[in-house]
Amino acid sequence: MPPFLCRPAASPGPARGVFVLVARAIIGCALALLSHGPAQAAGSGSPTLDAVRARGVLSCGVAGNAAGFSLPDSQGVMQGIDAEGCRAIAAAVLGDQRKVKFVPTTTENRFTALQSGEIDVLVRETTWTLGREASLGLEFGVINFYDGTGFMVKKSSGVTSAHDLDGATICVEPGTSTELAIADYFRVNNMKYTPVEIQDLQEIHNAFLSGRCDAYSTDSSALAGFRFTQGAHADDFLLLPELISKEPLGPMVRKGDDKWFDIVRWVSFAQITGEEYGVSSRNIENFTNTTNPDIRRLLGIEGNLGEALGLDNRWAFNILKQVGNTGEVWNRTMAPLGLPRGLNGLWNRGGLMFAPPLR
């Protein structure tokens, strides 16, 4: 409670008696509220898992305004890689990918929403940094998207690599991490550039299209989205292969609930493993009689991996059947934006998506 609300209780005067009464009522009320802490059911040992099960629906914080990550379509259904992440957790925990309550959060209230328990998990294209993990009381479960600062140029310029950009003018949004990344990159590579700083997204796009700058720089996923909006002219633009900063995005959970942390991270691993073994939502029924022990463990035909997590043994089966593996999710969400798989591919195909063994 902010201190100014308490001050009247201490102020002397004829009204003092009333204020003392009011203050006592407020404090009493606060104490009554505080003593009614979170229900610590003996159930699974994870308060978040218990809460989700009791509620019957996963409360999942998303952005709600980022194409490819989480954005409602024309029918009001949330689409994107983050939205699918929420659905996969719901499929694993509740057995039904539809049991998700999407909570749109802003950059300002996203961490509070998680800290206060309003949401069970935050899947909101949030960059994993030391500062955030060390200071917020929250932790990142896994990386669901490897983003990074990139450059887009017009194909007609003949530029094919960021190293060709010496002396270029670059459109950039002021005050972003992109601005810092570009400054560092050009300094390290001993090149010169002229920044054109524009706040509004639409204005940046117009400036780049009209030729006011040679290159447009922001997160590579946003650049791909921009290229996509050019429709028939999309092929006139080139996303340069270099990513000059690391922006690993992933779901966050509260610290101190290790079982829930495990679930969130292994849901992602199950999807990666599914793609690795070629198990998808379309062909998963064909694997019910498989002899491959890895797939049998993954699908819960053999072993008790699901129960070890505190879930049903068919947890991964439900994820893969209802949501699909990492590749399917990618093809539904990011591929339509024209984004190359790149770092987000499987580890054995040149990407960074790697899952520890499920056994």
Place this chain on the structure above:
Amino acid sequence: MRVLRDGRGDMARRFVSPLITLFLSLLLALGAWRFFSWALWHAVWTLPPGSNTDLCRAALGHGACWAVIGEKFRFILFGFYPYAQQWRAALVILCFITLFALSLSQRFWRPSLALIWGSGLVVIAILMWGGVFGLAFVPEDQWGGLPITLLLATLGLAFAFPLAILVALARRAEGLPVIRWLAIAYVELIRGVPLISLLFMASVMLPLFLPNGWNIDKLLRAQLAFVLFAGAYLAEVVRAGLAALPRGQYEGAAALGLSYWQATRLIILPQALRHVIPMLVNTFIGFFKDTSLVLIIGIFDLMTTGRTATMEPAWQGFANEVYLLLAAIYFGFCFTMARISRRLEQRLSAPHHSIEEPA
């Protein structure tokens, strides 16, 4: 006017004024011509089914793309409300419009109007939530679009107005220093901070004060912030009305032997409120538009759904069309309120002209 009578004045009247008129008319005509050329003649009204938005992109800059409204109007109006159930949200909007229209008509200005509003709100609650009469239950987090705007504004004002009257009376209660002091503190505290910070308080700080598991719905928190905010502003308007009343009215009421509440209800408030109808409605209208600020705390009101509708890459760049639609909707409601205010003034002020200030 006297200046115009000399020679130079005649010159100005004969030559300069017509020139200015001509110039301004031409400017206006040019603007109108360009607008209609954009909005009508070169506009793309529909896209062939299943096609992409290239047709619209080709017209970008010289023709409007009304196809974006056709594609997105259901999301803009209803947000995340389940697609198959959106007829219910449409009925809710119709209910609100009917209620406003009834309030506009003098025939319904009697106590039963309160009853009509009461039952109207019950019908609206049943339609929005469902869960009875075979309607599927739709939780608040799936509400969005115009119903949210209308609910926030209508309920906000419905609760803020009585609060404002009580606070205004309390501020003038000379004999009750504690209550008077509290009322002043409330008004000054709320007026002293921007609405945005109140919304942030409700959205970000309030959840931290409450223990885990105690979650007040985000919509309700925003609604509370609005009631508090509107209450403080309306209280000052009502206080102005009270202050404008001649002292004789209070003394006359007391002389008739009326109690404080009788005098307030029968003599003071009817006159005081009549004086400030334009200011009240001014506050109402400002407040109706202020509801669009909830976009910064992640509630999908009409403004937010409109902005989100053009974030999908395929439809990026057609925000002007959507903003025009939003402007038309906001104008419709605000203009209606202004008309209601005008009629109230005409009807209430006409027969009572003869109240005179005692010398």
